[in-house]
Amino acid sequence: xxxxxxxxxxxxxxxxxxxxxxxxxxxxxxxxxxxxxxxxxxxxxxxxxxxxxxxxxxxxxxxxxxxxxxxxxxxxxxxx
Amino acid sequence: xxxxxxxxxxxxxxxxxxxxxxxxxxxxxxxxxxxxxxxxxxxxxxxxxxxxxxxxxxxxxxxxxxxxxxxxxxxxxxxxxxxxxxxxxxxxxxxxxxxxxxxxxxxxxxxxxxxxxxxxxxxxxxxxxxxxxxxxxxxxxxxxxxxxxxxxxxxxxxxxxxxxxxxxxxxxxxxxxxxxxxxxxxxxxxxxxxxxxxxxxxxxxxxxxxxxxxxxxxxxxxxxxxxxxxxxxxxxxxxxxxxxxxxxxxxxxxxxxxxxxxxxxxxxxxxxxxxxxxxxxxxxxxxxxxxxxxxxxxxxxxxxxxxxxxxxxxxxxxxxxxxxxxxxxxxxxxxxxxxxxxxxxxxxxxxxxxxxxxxxxxxxxxxxxxxxxxxxxxxxxxxxxxxxxxxxxxxxxxxxxxxxxxxxxxxxxxxxxxxxxxxxxxxxxxxxxxxxxxxxxxxxxxxxxxxxxxxxxxxxxxxxxxxxxxxxxxxxxxxxxxxxxxxxxxxxxxxxxxxxxxxxxxxxxxxxxxxxxxxxxxxxxxxxxxxxxxxxxxxxxxxxxxxxxxxxxxxxxxxxxxxxxxxxxxxxxxxxxxxxxxxxxxxxxxxxxxxxxxxxxxxxxxxxxxxxxxxxxxxxxxxxxxxxxxx
Numbered sequence: 104x105x106x107x108x109x110x111x112x113x114x115x116x117x118x119x120x121x122x123x124x125x126x127x128x129x130x131x132x133x134x135x136x137x138x139x140x141x142x143x144x145x146x147x148x149x150x151x152x153x154x155x156x157x158x159x160x161x162x163x164x165x166x167x168x169x170x171x172x173x174x175x176x177x178x179x180x181x182x183x
Numbered sequence: 184x185x186x187x188x189x190x191x192x193x194x195x196x197x198x199x200x201x202x203x204x205x206x207x208x209x210x211x212x213x214x215x216x217x218x219x220x221x222x223x224x225x226x227x228x229x230x231x232x233x234x235x236x237x238x239x240x241x242x243x244x245x246x247x248x249x250x251x252x253x254x255x256x257x258x259x260x261x262x263x264x265x266x267x268x269x270x271x272x273x274x275x276x277x278x279x280x281x282x283x284x285x286x287x288x289x290x291x292x293x294x295x296x297x298x299x300x301x302x303x304x305x306x307x308x309x310x311x312x313x314x315x316x317x318x319x320x321x322x323x324x325x326x327x328x329x330x331x332x333x334x335x336x337x338x339x340x341x342x343x344x345x346x347x348x349x350x351x352x353x354x355x356x357x358x359x360x361x362x363x364x365x366x367x368x369x370x371x372x373x374x375x376x377x378x379x380x381x382x383x384x385x386x387x388x389x390x391x392x393x394x395x396x397x398x399x400x401x402x403x404x405x406x407x408x409x410x411x412x413x414x415x416x417x418x419x420x421x422x423x424x425x426x427x428x429x430x431x432x433x434x435x436x437x438x439x440x441x442x443x444x445x446x447x448x449x450x451x452x453x454x455x456x457x458x459x460x461x462x463x464x465x466x467x468x469x470x471x472x473x474x475x476x477x478x479x480x481x482x483x484x485x486x487x488x489x490x491x492x493x494x495x496x497x498x499x500x501x502x503x504x505x506x507x508x509x510x511x512x513x514x515x516x517x518x519x520x521x522x523x524x525x526x527x528x529x530x531x532x533x534x535x536x537x538x539x540x541x542x543x544x545x546x547x548x549x550x551x552x553x554x555x556x557x558x559x560x561x562x563x564x565x566x567x568x569x570x571x572x573x574x575x576x577x578x579x580x581x582x583x584x585x586x587x588x589x590x591x592x593x594x595x596x597x598x599x600x601x602x603x604x605x606x607x608x609x610x611x612x613x614x615x616x617x618x619x620x621x622x623x624x625x626x627x628x629x630x631x632x633x634x635x636x637x638x639x640x641x642x643x644x645x646x647x648x649x650x651x652x653x654x655x656x657x658x659x660x661x662x663x664x665x666x667x668x669x670x671x672x673x674x675x676x677x678x679x680x681x682x683x684x685x686x687x688x689x690x691x692x693x694x695x696x697x698x699x700x701x702x703x704x705x706x707x708x709x710x711x712x713x714x715x716x717x718x719x720x721x722x723x724x725x726x727x728x729x730x731x732x733x734x735x736x737x738x739x740x741x742x743x744x745x746x747x748x749x750x751x752x753x754x755x756x757x758x759x760x761x762x763x764x765x766x767x768x769x770x771x772x773x774x775x776x777x778x779x780x781x782x783x784x785x786x787x788x789x790x791x792x793x794x795x796x797x798x799x800x801x802x803x804x805x806x807x808x809x810x811x812x813x814x
Contacts, residue, residue, distance in 0.1 A: 119232045122233075143263045147231060154228040161423070162423045162426060
C-alpha cells in the first residue's frame with residue numbers, strides 16, 4: 104500500500120473518530136491541530152487505526168509517535 | 184402495502200473500514216426507532232470508531248419516549264469508553280442516561296464513603312466495574328487452607344462493604360461485575376482444582392458474589408466471566424490496552440461489555456420483549472411443509488439437520504418457563520402448519536402456542552392481530568424468520584419490533600441468545616404461569632362471545648379480588664408491573680423495588696395492589712395504585728402518584744373495585760378529596776378519560792395534554808363495581 108493510499112484510509116478514520124467530515128491530516132499534523140484529540144480520544148484513534156489497517160502497534164510505538172507522519176511510517180512498517 | 188414501498192424508506196450508506204477496502208453497505212431505516220448498528224451481532228470496530236456519529240443519530244430520532252436514569256459508573260480501571268458506548272446502547276433501548284463517573288480506580292472510596300458530588304447526583308443505578316485486575320492478593324502456593332479461607336473473606340468483604348454502603352446511602356440498584364478467569368495458568372490444569380490456583384480462587388470469589396445476589400433483589404451480576412470466555416480469555420486480557428490505557432479488557436471488547444450491561448438495565452426498567460412471533464418453514468423445522476408434506480420436513484432425530492431444528496425448538500420452548508409468550512406468524516395453509524406441529528417427534532406442539540396465525544396475509548398484519556388479541560404492543564414481539572424479505576417487511580411496518588438478523592439454522596440460537604431480548608433480571612412465579620394465564624384469557628374472550636349481555640358475562644366469570652396494602656410477598660411483582668406497564672398507566676412513574684418498599688412502609692402513603700381470580704384461573708397481581716396524603720386548606724387530599732393495571736384484565740371492572748378500596752381508605756383517614764393526574768405518553772392514550780369515567784372533575788390541563796382531576800368524597804357516589812367480590 105502506498106503512502107498516499109494509507110492517507111486516504113487514515114483520513115476516513117480521523118473523520119469517523121472525531122465526527123468531522125472536514126478533517127484532512129498530513130505528515131506534520133499533531134494532536135494540537137485536531138479538535139477533540141485528547142488523551143482519551145487518542146486511545147480510540149489508535150484502536151481505530153489498528154483495526155482499519157489490521158495491524159497492532161507495539162506499546163513502544165504508540166508512546167513514541169510525535170505526529171501523523173510518524174504514525175504512517177509505523178503503519179507502513181507493519182504492513183511490510 | 185407493497186414491498187417496494189417499504190424499501191423506499193431505506194437509505195443506503197456506504198462506508199469502508201475493513202482490511203481489504205471492501206465496501207460494506209449498510210441499510211439504515213430512517214424512520215426507525217431501533218438502530219441496527221447496535222443490534223446483535225454488531226460490529227464492535229464500527230461502534231467504537233463511529234460512536235460520536237451514532238450518538239448524534241440516536242439523539243436525532245423523533246418521537247422516542249425516553250425514560251431518564253442516573254447511572255453512577257464506579258471503576259476499578261479506565262471506564263471512559265465503556266460509559267460512552269453504554270450510553271449508545273441505552274439510548275437505543277429508549278433509556279436516557281445521565282452519568283457520574285468515578286475517578287480512576289476510586290470505586291471503593293466512592294461506594295463506601297460517598298462524596299458530595301455523588302450524593303447530589305443520587306444515582307438510580309450504580310455499576311461497579313471491577314475485574315481480576317482488582318484482586319490484589321491471590322493465594323500463594325504455600326498457604327494453608329485457613330489462610331486461603333481468610334483471604335477469600337478479606338477480598339469479598341471489601342466488596343460486600345461497598346454494596347451495603349451503597350444500598351444504605353442511595354437505595355439504588357447495584358450492578359457488579361464478577362471476576363473473569365485469569366488469562367494465564369501458573370499451575371496449568373491444576374489451577375482449576377487446587378485451592379492455591381488463581382482460577383480456583385476467582386471462582387470461589389464469584390460464588391460468594393452469587394450468594395449475595397441470591398439474597399438481594401436489587402443486586403445484579405454483570406457476568407464478565409462469561410463475556411471474557413466468549414470473547415477469548417487471552418484476547419480479553421489485552422496487555423497493551425491494560426498497560427497503555429489501563430483498560431482491564433481489550434478495547435474492541437468494550438461494545439460487548441456495554442451491550443451486556445444495557446441488557447440488564449433495560450430489563451430492570453421493563454424494556455424487555457414479551458413474546459415470540461415465529462415463522463415455521465426453515466425456522467422451526469427444515470423444509471417447506473406445504474410443498475414437502477409433513478412427513479418430509481426436517482425435525483426430530485433422523486438426521487443432522489432435523490436434530491439441529493429440534494434443539495432450536497427446545498430453545499424456544501424453554502422460553503415459556505421464563506414467561507415469554509409463544510405465537511406463530513407463518514405463510515402457510517393452517518392445515519399444513521398444524522400438521523407440521525402434530526408430528527410426534529416435534530418438540531413444539533399446537534398447545535405451546537397462544538396464537539397461531541398461518542395464512543397468506545402479510546406477516547406484519549398477522550403480528551398486529553396477534554398483539555391485539557393478547558393486549559400487547561406489537562413492538563413487544565421478537566419476530567423470528569429465516570427469510571430476509573419477510574424480516575425487512577415486518578421491521579419496516581412495526582416500529583420498535585425485535586427482528587434478529589438470522590443466518591444459517593446453526594446460528595439461530597447464538598443470535599437470539601446474544602440479543603438479550605428477554606434478559607432475566609427477576610424470575611417470579613408469575614413468569615412460570617404467564618403462558619397459561621394468557622391462554623385462560625383467550626378462553627374467556629371466547630366465552631364472552633356466547634353471552635348477549637356483557638354484565639351477564641362478567642358475572643359468569645365469578646371474579647374475586649384481593650385488594651390490600653403492598654405486601655412483602657408481592658413486591659417483586661409490584662415492581663415488575665410498575666416498570667413494565669405502558670398502556671393502562673396514568674402517570675407512567677417508574678420506580679425500583681427498593682423505592683416501592685420504602686413507600687409501602689411510609690404512613691403518608693396509601694398503597695393498594697389488586698389480585699384477581701376467576702373461574703378460569705388466577706390472574707395474579709394485575710393492578711397497582713398508590714398516592715400520598717397532602718394537607719391543604721379545609722382538610723386533606725390524596726394525590727394519586729401511580730395508577731396502573733395490566734391489560735390482561737381490561738373491561739372486567741377491576742379499576743372500579745380498586746377505586747372503591749382507595750376511597751374507603753381515604754374516608755377512614757378523613758381525607759376528603761382525591762386528586763388524579765394523567766400524563767400522556769406514546770402508549771397510554773386508552774386512559775386519557777379514565778378519571779372522567781371514575782366520576783372525577785377536570786381541574787387543569789396544560790399544553791402538553793397533562794390533566795389534573797378531582798373527586799369530592801363528601802358527595803356520596805355508588806360503586807360501579809358490579810361483578811367482582813372484594814376481599
